[in-house]
Amino acid sequence: MTTQQAHTRQTTPAEAQPVLSVEALRTSFRVDGAWKPVVRDISFTIAPAETVAIVGESGSGKSVTSLSIMRLLQPDTSRIEGRVMLGGRDLLSLPEPEMRKVRGNDVAMIFQEPMTSLNPLFTIGDQISEAILCHTAMSKADARAETVRILEKVRIPSAASRFDEYPHRFSGGMRQRVMIAMALATKPKLLIADEPTTALDVTIQGQILDLIRMLQDEEVTSVLFITHDMGVVAEIADRTVVMYRGEQVETGRTTDIFHRGQHPYTRALLSAVPVLGAMQAYRRPLRFPMVDPATGLSDVPVEVADTVIASGEPILQVRNLTKRFDIHTGLLGKVSGRVHAVENVSFDLRAGETLSLVGESGCGKSTTGRAILRLIEPSSGSVLVEGREVLTLPKRDLREMRKSVQMIFQDPFASLNPRMTVGAAIAEPYLEHRLGSSKEAKTMVADLLEKVGLTPDMASRYPHAFSGGQRQRISIARALALSPKIIVADESVSALDVSIKAQVINLMLDLQQSLNLAFLFISHDMAVVERVSHRVAVMYLGEIVEIGPRSAVFGNPQHAYTKKLMSAVPVPDPDRRRETPMAAAEELRSQIRPADYVPVQREFRVVSEGHLVAI
Incomplete structure (x- = not known):
């Protein structure tokens, strides 16, 4: 029997008493002296070991719903009405001391950003032990042993030795595992996961979803999963609640929602999801079909006109670009090692073309983009913009060059x-x-x-x-x-809701067509990369390991890392869930090398015209 079948059998009990029952939940906030409802009449149940997903865009009310269930909203500026039944008790009518016992014991929550949820001044072991000591009668020694056991269970490598490490020493994926360990420390009946995979790379996301599913099967825990990613919903949810502008517009089994969704907004969400492999029939990038959430009417997806100027010199030529960060130790600041962030990266970019740099966090793709603009100074290499060497330009000429090359950053709020x-x-x-x-x-x-x-x-x-x-x-x-003639788009759509992401990508494609822009599109989202790219370069540990036309790289991937990235992409179809879990957890290998380390010069094998793979 497969993991998928076991999970399905456990999470669809025939006549089970619900673990959680939400009835006519209504949440309002005080605005200018009046109560403004932001969540209106939400009702759903969660059975033992069942996963229910609440899906919708930012502002739809899904996170407010979860915070209302946990009673984590400011009591003086919010009002929660209705009933939230857990184990025969209405959580909304409990005194605050009783509610504190429920939080972390009967109901636990994983938040979207683990770095802001973990205290940077305490070790991860102490933070997990604190949850155990608060809700059990264990001694400190027993709590430490239990914490190590839980860390091993969530697949933290060398768990015992990492008990005394601080959050900043962990990667994003590992910090999220720590949050899951903390949430599961007291074996809660219900786990609320609020966008726990949004900011994670696709491979780490796949591992986190597998981990939640595995722990759910072992502990018989119910899960309320909040997300805007329909691919994740298809991968993990038994039933789905669709929210739009504070209202529940559709509820049902996940397979029914995906295959027979009735509400126009549900169909609009599904139409905006990029599906890996859907571009096989198209040679050029494809606009997303836009669906009116009020009517369900959709336009026709349009293949972008060919704007690539194949003749003449490329507008951007990068040759053997290298960036290493020195590591200083001792009183005299001696260089003891170097971080090889970018190593011998070479590619061309033509006018009107989109070249995507894809890989996990830490692979060097954002460093490459910043080095091209000299926002950080490269260690060596060559960058030619319209035939002019960028790396030797004086400051005045560099300022002039940046009129031709502009950057769009990941977080627009931080960059404005x-x-x-x-x-x-x-x-x-x-x-x-x-x-x-x-x-x-x-x-x-x-x-x-x-x-x-x-x-x-x-x-x-x-x-x-x-x-x-x-x-x-x-x-x-x-x-x-x-x-500008070149735009470096650094994870410019990764944090956006699925329909907003589709709108922004369509905008970028339209601008490329009308202004003949060249895009260096930096992303970890393989499905989006397939949709927007003319060519694709896959980066791993600071090096390009595979590069070629989009159709060649996605249709015939050669490097093991490229195949790993593609296999981790969640498919927005509940009938095609992964039956085998991702490979065991591993962090991206360290790029720190001794000061005298000489990197191996990569050789490439030609797969087809323009399609190269590192040997």
Whole structure:
């Protein structure tokens, strides 16, 4: 019997008493002296060992629903109505001291960002032990032994030796495992997982989902899984609740939701999910079909017109680009080793083309993008922009070069000044480079805002007044202010909801077509990369291990790491769930080498025209 079948058998009991029953849940916040409802009449149940997913975009109310169940909202500014039944008790009517006993004991929660949930001043072992000591009568020695056992259970390598390490010493995936260990330390009846895989690489995401599923089978724990990723829903959920603008618009078995979804918003969510392998019939990037969430009407996906200029010199030529970070030790700061972040990376990029750099966090792809713009200084190599060497340019000429090469960063809120209006932020590079007057800048800002799907009157607003997707559009508008020829998009859509992600990608494809832009698209999302790319380069431990046309790399992957990345992508079809778990947990191998280390020069084998793989 497969893991999948065992899981399905355990999580669909015929006549089980629900572990959790939510009835007519209504949550309101006090706004300007009045109560504004943000979650309205939500009802669902979770059976023993069952996984129920709440899915919807940011602002749909799914996280507020989970915080309402746990009663973690500010009591003076929020009001929760309805019933939340757990073990025969209504959690909403319990006194606060009793509710504190329920949290972490009967119900545990995993939050989206483990680094902000873990205390940086305490070791991970002490933080997990604290949860055990709070809810049990164990001694400190027994709690330590139990903590090590739980860390081993969530597949933390060398668990005993890592008990006394601090959160910053762990990767994102390992920190999320620590959060799961902490949540499961007291064997809760219900685990609430709020976007636990959103910021993780695809391979780490697959391992976390396998881990939750395995622990659920062993401990017979029920799971409430909150996400906007329909691929994750298909992979893990038995039943699904779809939320839209604070309301529950559809509920049912996950297979029924995916294959026979009735509500227009459900169909809109599903249509915006990139499916790995769906591009086999297309030679060029493909726009996402956009579905009106109110009507369910969809446009036709359009293959982007060919804008790649094949003749002449590439607009960007990178040769043997290398970046190493020195590690200093001792009183005299002697170099004891180096982090080989980027090693001998070479590629070309033509006008109108999208080349995607893909790989896990730590593989060197973002460092490559920053080194090209000299936001960090490369150790060696060559970067030619329109035939001109970038790495030897003096500061004045470098500033001029950056008019041709612009960058879109992952977090638009962090890259926009909260004290500047978005109009001022977009106009700033235009005015700094003295490309026109203030009046001309105002006209340019209005034009760019319309170009990215916003309105000119929004120029007077501040970044906090916009959604994540709108802020990313503003970042794109700012990048276009200098009329660049190359845009480095560093994880520019990875944190966006699925439908917002589709809109931003369509915008980028439209701009590429109209302005003949060249994109260096940096991402860990293989399904999105397949959708937008002309060519793909796979990075591993600072090196490109496979590069070629998108159809060749995805249709005939040769390197073991490329195959691993592709196999980890969740398929948005509950009938095609992975039956075998991902490989055992492993962190990306260290790129720290001795100071005198000489790297091996990679040789490449030609698979087909333009398709190369490292030997």
